[in-house]
Amino acid sequence: MSATIIDGQRVAADLLRKTGTLAADYERAYGRKPSLATVLVGDDPASHTYVRMKANRARSLGLASQAHYLRADSSTEDVSELVRSLSDDDAVDGILVQHPMPPQVDERRVFDSISPAKDVDGVTSASFAAMALGESGFSSCTPGGIIRLLDSYKIDPTGKHAVVVGRSPILGKPVGMLLLTRNATVTFCHSKTRDLDQIVREADIVVAAVGRPELVQGDWIKPGSTVIDAGYNAGNVGDVEYPTAAQRAGFITPVPGGVGPMTIAVLLSQTVEAALRLRGE
Numbered sequence: 683m684s685a686t687i688i689d690g691q692r693v694a695a696d697l698l699r700k701t702g703t704l705a706a707d708y709e710r711a712y713g714r715k716p717s718l719a720t721v722l723v724g725d726d727p728a729s730h731t732y733v734r735m736k737a738n739r740a741r742s743l744g745l746a747s748q749a750h751y752l753r754a755d756s757s758t759e760d761v762s763e764l765v766r767s768l769s770d771d772d773a774v775d776g777i778l779v780q781h782p783m784p785p786q787v788d789e790r791r792v793f794d795s796i797s798p799a800k801d802v803d804g805v806t807s808a809s810f811a812a813m814a815l816g817e818s819g820f821s822s823c824t825p826g827g828i829i830r831l832l833d834s835y836k837i838d839p840t841g842k843h844a845v846v847v848g849r850s851p852i853l854g855k856p857v858g859m860l861l862l863t864r865n866a867t868v869t870f871c872h873s874k875t876r877d878l879d880q881i882v883r884e885a886d887i888v889v890a891a892v893g894r895p896e897l898v899q900g901d902w903i904k905p906g907s908t909v910i911d912a913g914y915n916a917g918n919v920g921d922v923e924y925p926t927a928a929q930r931a932g933f934i935t936p937v938p939g940g941v942g943p944m945t946i947a948v949l950l951s952q953t954v955e956a957a958l959r960l961r962g963e
């Protein structure tokens with residue numbers, strides 16, 4: 683038996699199509715395009731590639747985008763000051779501050795200088811709280827994308843044991859909270875977890891979100907379970923040992939073409955939503 687492959691490219695394309703239509707409606711109504719500002723600190727080549735991908739996709743959908751680059755030796759205050767000016771700028775509807783930032787920058791303080799109304803990447807404490815309490819607000823993009831993938835394949839987390847491997851503030855922790863809101867029984871695993879393989883073997887849904895290539899081994903996967911690989915590592919390899927996992931899982935996301943495309947689609951969808959809400963819609 684082999685798994686149904688969850689086609690993130692296709693689900694993302696559907697969301698992008700809807701987003702493009704809403705962006706065109708917005709422009710017709712208000713005479714300007716919804717606008718995304720990106721902020722990148724330093725010169726990590728992978729981060730530059732991701733930010734470029736996001737900006738290109740925004741433009742191809744009919745959004746405006748402006749890219750801001752700061753030097754690698756910028757301080758927390760330098761970055762926060764830029765983010766506050768974007769938060770106050772009426773020409774900007776959504777703000778994405780690329781993670782990771784250089785070590786001298788306090789990422790939490792920078793994220794929390796984003797106006798929650800423009801937090802289309804769902805990284806502020808306010809957005810996290812709203813998400814964790816099941817209130818409306820922007821979800822962190824990758825977790826939001828994962829829930830959309832489950833919905834799209836009619837995989838209902840209710841009553842299922844969801845095991846999240848990873849507890850980062852914009853991926854592992856929020857995806858676990860979203861699964862909890864969807865009535866899963868959630869276990870968080872991390873670098874200090876003992877007997878990780880035994881816990882994963884019990885999972886009906888596994889979300890791998892640590893950034894360690896093939897950390898989750900194929901023979902840990904319970905037959906028929908759902909495997910979501912949210913790991914991004916150099917060389918387009920995920921956190922799951924795909925070939926063997928795909929033999930056992932019921933549903934599995936590939937890398938590339940699974941979670942990654944959803945992240946960008948949710949970001950742009952939330953940007954158009956922010957633009958509409960800022961107009962009182």
Ligand SMILES: Nc1nc(=O)c2c([nH]1)NC[C@@H]1CN(c3ccc(C(=O)N[C@@H](CCC(=O)O)C(=O)O)cc3)C=[N+]21
Binds near residue numbers: 778779823824939942
């Ligand atoms: N504040 C912040 N928000 C983020 O959402 C954020 C971030 N920082 N830092 C880096 C990670 C990484 N990330 C990805 C987005 C798209 C793909 C993606 O589309 N990947 C394609 C492959 C693209 C390729 O060809 O390399 C795929 O999986 O099919 C991957 C990874 C967003 N991140």
